[in-house]
Amino acid sequence: MKPKKAAPPRWAERLLTFFCAPHLLEEVQGDxxxxxxxxxxxxxxxIARRQYALNVLSFIRPFTLKRKKPEYPTTFLYSPTMLRNYLKIAFRNLVRHKMFSSLNILGLTTGTVCCLYILVFVKDQFGYDIHHKDAENIYRLHTHIEFNSGDQPGFNSGTSSPIIAPTMKKDFPEVMEYTRVLNFFTTKNNILGVEGKTATFTEDKGFLVDSTFFKVFNYRFVEGSPEHSLDAPYTVVLSTRVAKKLFGNEKAINKRIKVGNNVNTTTYTVTGVYDENFGRSHLRPSFLVNLNSGGFGEFARNNTEWAGNNFIYGYVKLKPNTDPQSVEAKIPSFLKRYGEKRLAELGMNKQIFLQKITDIHLHSKGITNQADKVSDISFLYILLTIAAFIQLIACINFVNLTTARSVRRAKEVGVRKAVGAFRSVLIGQFLGESMLIAFISIFLALPIVRLLLPFLNSLTDSSLELNITQNLDILLITVLVALSTGLLAGIYPALYLSSFKPVSVLKGTFKFNPASVVLRKGLVVFQFSIAIVLIIGVLVISKQLNYMQNKDLGFDQKQKIVVSLSNENAKSKFTALKNELLTQNQIKNIGGARYYPSSQFFEDMLVFKAGGSMDKGQLIKNNVADEGFFKTLGIKLIAGRNFTPADTNQQVILSEKSVKDLKLNVETAVGTQVFTGSGNDIATYTIIGIHKDYINNSLKDEITPVMTHYNSQPDYMILEAQTNDYTSLFANAEKIWKKLVPEVPFQYSFLDEDIQKQYVEEKTLRKIINSFTFIAILISCLGLFGLAMFTAEQRTKEIGVRKVLGASVVSITALLSKEFLKPVLIALVIASPLSYYAMSKWLEGFVYRTDVGWENFVFAGIAIFSISLFTVSYQAIKAALLNPVTTLKTE
Amino acid sequence: MRRTYLGEFEEVVLLMVAILDGEAYGVTVSQALEEHTGRVVTFGTVHNTLIRLEEKGFVSSQLGGATNERGGRRKRIFQVTALGSRALQEIQQLRHELWQMMPPTKLRLTGL
Structure with a gap:
């Protein structure tokens, strides 16, 4: 056997070949x-190996690094002259084929407008709560509750019991700071007024907060400073908007204002004004009041309930680099330590999780009781997908029109290759051309987005601004969109065009690659599939919205006006107001309640029937109403009687669903009693009636069981009008209102509008998809139009011959149209099951839903078919009408 | 007289190329250097010098003579050009003349 030959070190060999000039390598290596x-x-x-390595290193000298100039220098392909030539050719091509260029640019510009806006919107949505210092260490406590009785689904809430956050700070060393935020009062509208002035305003989103609020969250103060601003009781910090409303341009600091319920009794001192436009937050407060200011805040501060009373937003700030899961892991034993007894009493299984505040805006699906409207990441994904698809459709146009007309560029490619262009250079040239078009589109798109911004903002219900110069991110997004569009649109045409063989091109034997024709058709199918999916989407969403609008909700929502009784005084005057208002013959009925349809129930109780106990109780929502409520809304009583003024809180009317949940019988339940509470603290309620279920919340959710107590001082007053002259009705009503409760502004809304507001999300989606569908169809048709134009041009001679031989205009039009309608038909076949699946999934999000409906497919099919027929036939008829003499005379 | 730009090491290498007469390439030159002058130099230095000499026109080179231990790679064989041999002779001449001018006592005084 031959012994293995000793070899020099591999790395040294590699190093040498790397740095040594090629013309010296052979001799040096040999030596x-x-x-x-x-x-x-x-x-x-x-030793030989070591010497070898040393010697290799000794060669790292200028003479080995310097490369010899090749004897026949290759042309420098990126010389300014060549680049100028590429640009010139690109512009000449653009100008020469004006129609195709404008189709391309129009398509890409439209696509880019959508894309750009959506990207800016999505970027904006991701920017919530990131401005707080150490935002990644701030968490909100979210509560998950399940009941042992098991009949009812568990629920997630963004709120927690008030005592939990402060106790966590005491018990866990990882918790640096805590703060709590409480929705000001149960009513949506908080009254605000300046001390000594009679004018009042209403504001929602006022919060009661701990004095530590500004230690956890960052706000930029324009008056005063965040430190210690909320230390003293009865202090308030205003947003710039509210400060302006109350004080105009005067300074607000140290002035005294009246807030909310105690509008007549207590005043608060303004200790600061913050800029509400600084940063975006899931709270978006309009003013903040110290929790330590009596009333409801005092109740929260002194609350020691560990199981129930989950009504406050609790936040904790952890020490840097703390793993939230390690804290979460300690919570079960912590809850057990303090609340075991109480949780068992209520038959409640409670868990607390930490949710990053930066996640609240986009990742709160399924978590109820949010402080402000939250968005959902999946909505953003839908938007991004649509944007990507629209841009893709526009890119496909470019691909199709460029490859279809490649014969025109084939000669250029042939000549360039013959005089020595590499393929890579040609690819660069064609990619450069598509980049040029992409950048032209973006320069056109930017001002268009600017111009359309108010309209686009109304689509997404936002207030975005587009400051390219001030916002580097947006500039970056813009450039990235342009680059990726250019690449996406240009890569295939560049590869395709640069692959031509110069010999066959210049000899004239060049033929189309049949595969590229198939690909083109395939891409058209793809474009139209997207368009059809979108059309069907719009149709189904509209159908569902219509269904929800017309669905019998179990009550009459027409001609109902909801008036907010914002403070104690207004509530106590309810009966007087009612009697006065009913003297107006424009008003037919008046009812009062704490929660009217479309307003969320905040109160619930664990209720059990005789012989039961709390841990087997049913969670039933609580409402209060007067004797007019059911009558005004037209909710039918199916057993028992309505309330009378003689009733008290102890008399209740149950909903059909709650009777069923309590396992009572509709016929026999009236007159029996239900209970809540434990030990000595048991409350008893007598069922006096049962009403038919009505849909209180959104149609997305199941009907909840409701128990309504009698109360003659409700939070809202519902008027049933029997006139269409609302102006005079409101004028009269306001006159009476001002007489009885002058300090509270007259605030009203229409019930049917409030109900529809629950479907804002779906309506936004419909609006957006509506516009995008239009754009998708528009761009697809632009492409189809271009292709039809090209084919008609190509086949002029064929058409001439056919006409000479006796073909009719109709038959030629049909011949040309057929070619393009086939892909549209295939697209319909592909898109139908896809959209059926997607829309069925979407509809599953609604408890009350309509079906996808075959008529939508028929309609979408007819629509897309006629639109594309219209697009193609223009070119087809134009070609068919040409006089054969003009087309054939050159032969 | 035109000065020939030759450094001391260049001169020695050029002399070696002349001595090796048709057998001069990187390996042999550095081996001869080691043998006759006792100077151990790296290949890089030798190559560098040879190439500089070629650039100055004192040597010419051609590729040839692949052998097995070189892995079949050719050598670059260096030959002294006419310019090179004249330069060597001129140096020799100059030294000789200078030695003639040396006063005999001087050498003794400096201990040579």
Missing amino acids: LHERFERQVLLFGVK
């Missing part, structure tokens, strides 16, 4: 090897 062989013999392998 080194020769020396190596000799040294192996003389001193052995080890």
Whole structure:
């Protein structure tokens, strides 16, 4: 066996080949090897290898690094002259084929407008709560509750019991700071007024907060400073908007204002004004009041309930680099330590999780009781997908129109290759051309987005601004969109065009690659599939919205006006107001309640029937109403009687669903009693009636069981009008209102509008998809139009011959149209099951839903078919009408 | 007289190329250097010098003579050009003349 030959170190060999100039490499390597062989013999392998490496290193000198100039220099392909030539050719091509260029640019510009806006919107949505210092260490406590009785689904809430956050700070060393935020009062509208002035305003989103609020969250103050601003009781910090409303341009600091319920009794001192436009937050407060200011805040501060009373937003700030899961893991034993007894009493299984505040805006699906409207990440994904698809459709146009007309560029490619262009250079040239078009589109798109911004903002219900110069991110997004569009649109045409063989092109034997024709058709199918999916989407969403609008909700929502009784005084005057207002013959009925349809129930109780106990109780929502409520809304009583003024809180009317949940019988339940509470603290309620279920919340959710107590001082007053002259009705009503409760503004809304507001999300989606569908169809048709134009041009001679031989205009039009309608038909076949699946999934999000409906597919099919027929036939008829003499005379 | 720009090491290498007469390439030159002058230099230095000499026109080179231990790679064989041999002779001449001018006592004084 031959012994293995000693070899010099591999790395040194590699290093040498890397740095040594090619013309010197052979001799140098040869010398080194020769020396190596000799040294192996003389001193052995080890020393030889070391010497070899040293010698290689000794060659790192200028003379080996310097490359020899090749004898025949290749043309420098990116010389300014060549680049100028590429640009010139690109512009000449753009100008020469004006129609195709404008189709391309129009398509890409439209696509880019959508894309750009959506990207800016999505970027904006991701920017919530990131401005707080150490935002990644701030968490909100979210509560998950399940009941042992098991009949009712568990629920997630963004709120927690008030005592939990402060106790966590005490018990867990990881918790640096806590703060709590409480929705000001149960009513949506908080009254605000300046001390000594009679004018009042209403504001929602006022919060009661702990004095530590500004230690956890960052706000930029324009008056005062965040430190210690909320230390003293009865202090308030205003947003700039509210400060302006109350004080105009005067300074607000140290002034005294009246807030909310105690509008007549207590005043608060303004200790600061913050800029509400700084940063975006899931709270978006309009004013903040110290929790330590009596009333409801005092109740929260002194609350020691560990199981129930989950009504406050609790936040904790953890020490840097703390793993939230390690804190979460300690919570179960912590809850057990303090609340075991109480949780068992209520039959409640409670868990607390930490939710990053930066996640609240986009990742709160399924978590109820949010402080402000939250968005959903999946909505953003839908938007991004649509944007990507629209841009893709526009890119496909470019691909199709460029490859279809490649014959025109084939000669250029042939000549360039013949005089020595590499393929890579040609690819660069064609990619550069598509980049040029992409950048032209973006320069056109930017001002258009600017111009359309108010309209686009109304689609997404936002207030975005587009400041390219001030916002580097947006500039970056813009450039990235342009680059990726150019690449996406240009890569295939560039590869395709640069693949032509110069010999066949210049000899004139060049033929279309049939595969590219198939690909083109395939891409058209793809475009139209997207368009059809979108059309069907719009149709189904509209159908569902219509269904929800017309669905019998179990009550009459027409001609109902909801008036907010914002403070104690207004509530106590309810009966007087009612009697006065009913003297107006424009008003037919008046009812009062704490929660009217479309307003969320905040109160619930664990209720059990005789012989039961709390841990087997049913969670039933609580409402209060007067005797007019059911009558005004037209909710039918199916058993028992309505309330009378003689009733008290102890008399209740149950909903059909709650009767069923309590396992009572509709016929026999009236007159029996239900209970809540435990030990000595048991409340008893007598069922006096049962009403038919009505849909209180959104149609997305199941009907909840409701128990309504009698109360003659409700939070809202519902008027049933029997006139269409609302102006005079409101004028009269306001006159009476001002007489009885002058300090509270007259605030009203229409019930049917409030109900529809629950479907804002779906309506936004419909609006957006509506516009995008239009755009998708528009761009697809632009492409189809271009292709039809091209084919008609190509086939002029064929058409001439056909006409000479006796073909009719109709038959030629049909011949040309057929070619393009086939892909549209295939698209319909592909898109139908896809959209059926997607829309069925979407509809599953609604408890009350309509079906996808075959008529939508028929309608979408007819629509897309006629639109594309219209697009194609223009070119087809134009070609068919040409006089054969003009087309054939050159032959 | 036109000065020939030759450094001391260049001169020695050029002399070696002349001595090796048709057998001069990187390995042999550095081996001869080691043998006759006792100077151990790296290949890089030798190559560098040879190439500089070629650039100055004192040597010419051609590729040839692949052998097995070189892995079949060719050598670059260096030959002294006419310019090179004249330069060597001129140096020799100059030294000789200078030695003639040396006063005999001087050498003794400096201990040579």
